[in-house]
Amino acid sequence: MKKLAALALLLSTAAQAHVTLETTSAASGSYYKAVLKVGHGCAGSPTTGISVELPEGAQLARPMPKAGWQVQVSKSAVKPFDNHGSVVKEDVSRISWTGGNLPGDFYDEFVFQTRIAAQPGKLYFKVTQQCAQGSNNWVEIPADGQDAHSLKFPAAVLQVTEPGQAHQH
Numbered sequence: 001m002k003k004l005a006a007l008a009l010l011l012s013t014a015a016q017a018h019v020t021l022e023t024t025s026a027a028s029g030s031y032y033k034a035v036l037k038v039g040h041g042c043a044g045s046p047t048t049g050i051s052v053e054l055p056e057g058a059q060l061a062r063p064m065p066k067a068g069w070q071v072q073v074s075k076s077a078v079k080p081f082d083n084h085g086s087v088v089k090e091d092v093s094r095i096s097w098t099g100g101n102l103p104g105d106f107y108d109e110f111v112f113q114t115r116i117a118a119q120p121g122k123l124y125f126k127v128t129q130q131c132a133q134g135s136n137n138w139v140e141i142p143a144d145g146q147d148a149h150s151l152k153f154p155a156a157v158l159q160v161t162e163p164g165q166a167h168q169h
Helices: 002-015
Strands: 025-027 031-038 047-053 058-063 070-083 086-102 108-116 121-131 135-138 156-161
Touching: 031 047, 031 121, 031 156, 047 108, 058 070, 058 086, 086 108
Parallel strands: 025 156
Antiparallel strands: 031 108, 047 086, 047 121, 058 108, 070 086, 121 135, 121 156
C-alpha cells in the first residue's frame, strides 16, 4: 500500500512539472477560459515571463490582466473568418506576460479566453517560460502514436470535442 501511495505522489509531482491547462477539453464552437498552470521556475530560478502561441483553431483570444505583470498581445494575418458579421483578417497569435517574479518554489496561473473554432481533435498551445536564469520551452508535440508523457518539454494540450459535449478538468 505504501508503494502505491509513493507512486501516486511521484506521478502527481511529475504531472505538475509541466505548464498545463487546467481544463483539458472544450467543445468546438465554444468560448474557452484557458488557465495555464505554472508549477515551478527554471531549475530553481524564478519565472519572469510566460508567452503562449495560439494555434490555428483558437480565435479572438483575450488575456486576463495580472497584477505585477505587463501583458502584450501580438497579432498575425489569418485566413479570414466571420465574427458576428465582421470579417477578421488579423487575429491574436501570441500572448505574453512579462516583468513579474514568480519564485521557483511557488505556483501561479496565467489566464486568457479564446473561441475554439477547431474541429474535434487536439490543439497544442506552445508556451515559453522565461526565468531570471534560463528558460523552459514547452513546445514539443508528440508524433502520431507517441505518448506525450515521454516528452521532456510537452506543449499544453486541449482536447477539442464535438459541439455540446461536456468539458473535463
